[in-house]
Amino acid sequence: MEKQQAILHTTALTIGYHPGTSHLKVIAGPLNLSLYAGQLICLLGPNGCGKSTLLRTVSGLQKAVSGNIQLEGKDLKGLKPADIARQISLVLTDNVRSGNLDVYSLISLGRYPYSGWLGILNQTDKTAIDYAIDATGTAAFLNRKMDSLSDGECQKVMLARAIAQDTPLIILDEPTAHLDLPSRIQLMRLLHQLAKETGKAILISTHELDLALQVADQIWLMDSGGHLAAGLPEELILDGSFQQAFDKDGLSFDAATGTFHIHHPRKEELSVTGEGTAAFWTRKALIRKGYAVTPAAVRRITVSEEGGLMFWLLDTGGDKLSFNTLSSLLHALDQPGIT
Numbered sequence: 001m002e003k004q005q006a007i008l009h010t011t012a013l014t015i016g017y018h019p020g021t022s023h024l025k026v027i028a029g030p031l032n033l034s035l036y037a038g039q040l041i042c043l044l045g046p047n048g049c050g051k052s053t054l055l056r057t058v059s060g061l062q063k064a065v066s067g068n069i070q071l072e073g074k075d076l077k078g079l080k081p082a083d084i085a086r087q088i089s090l091v092l093t094d095n096v097r098s099g100n101l102d103v104y105s106l107i108s109l110g111r112y113p114y115s116g117w118l119g120i121l122n123q124t125d126k127t128a129i130d131y132a133i134d135a136t137g138t139a140a141f142l143n144r145k146m147d148s149l150s151d152g153e154c155q156k157v158m159l160a161r162a163i164a165q166d167t168p169l170i171i172l173d174e175p176t177a178h179l180d181l182p183s184r185i186q187l188m189r190l191l192h193q194l195a196k197e198t199g200k201a202i203l204i205s206t207h208e209l210d211l212a213l214q215v216a217d218q219i220w221l222m223d224s225g226g227h228l229a230a231g232l233p234e235e236l237i238l239d240g241s242f243q244q245a246f247d248k249d250g251l252s253f254d255a256a257t258g259t260f261h262i263h264h265p266r267k268e269e270l271s272v273t274g275e276g277t278a279a280f281w282t283r284k285a286l287i288r289k290g291y292a293v294t295p296a297a298v299r300r301i302t303v304s305e306e307g308g309l310m311f312w313l314l315d316t317g318g319d320k321l322s323f324n325t326l327s328s329l330l331h332a333l334d335q336p337g338i339t
């Protein structure tokens, strides 16, 4: 079988600042990365680890310290800006505000690599623009000026411009930064769908760990030491990379449930038995309150539901206490001598 060509491929790429000078600052590398058609890749990592630097470097906006970047098999260094604009659409965090243009004109700028400097739009351009407006839900503010939009609205418009540009590779730096929760979920779903339906390769940097785990085909996980682990989200959890990158003061990643826990100083152990939603949310509430929920604990809570009513039985190892609300159980656990 013929091997699929990567849309983006890096070989021994080192990224950083001031290459070729005595002020050279290496941020990460050597990086050997490949991004294929139809893939959504989420680039994750702590603040300042180099995510934006990597995105700017592979887009040709910033010089690499060393190594090679190929776009559809061609050396990026040999491509003219106009060629790159037909291959990569890029939205950075700092170009989300775009002055006094109206929204439609800004989205139309996505067609600039095809329409030439006169900016005359043909039917193909208009169809691409309409698709982008529809996909991003920006029709409601098409006639507004960019500087009258909220940050979240602006972000959607910039994404629409990138989609209208209709390139094989879309690169977005923190596209969910200003969005509310439903819009963040919608946007991640849209990117996933776009990659699958149009075969585009999409690379985004994000701090949305939970969402990235759900939608990414691959995760590129950077740490503060300049290393990058690439793999399926599940692989990075199973080999411990995820926990290592994000287990820090006050936060831990639970590989068993795929969720993050905020640590609390309390460490008493409790076990919870019971099925269904009530048991699930009882465990969540106890973890939030700082208890370690483990099947081996001596103190046991049994959750049961009968005829739409819920009951919690607390067995402290000596006493057995019954509660008919979660609050009364939590309140009782707070009393000295109960746990």
Ligand SMILES: Nc1ncnc2c1ncn2[C@@H]1O[C@H](COP(=O)(O)OP(=O)(O)OP(=O)(O)O)[C@@H](O)[C@H]1O
Residues within 6 Å of the ligand: 017, 025, 027, 045, 046, 047, 048, 049, 050, 051, 052, 053, 054
């Ligand atoms: N122009 C510059 N010259 C030198 N160092 C820089 C420059 N711009 C950024 N840096 C440094 O490079 C490192 C990586 O920055 P970068 O913005 O790529 O991180 P990031 O992972 O995108 O961070 P965040 O999650 O906070 O957006 C940081 O230590 C930053 O201070």
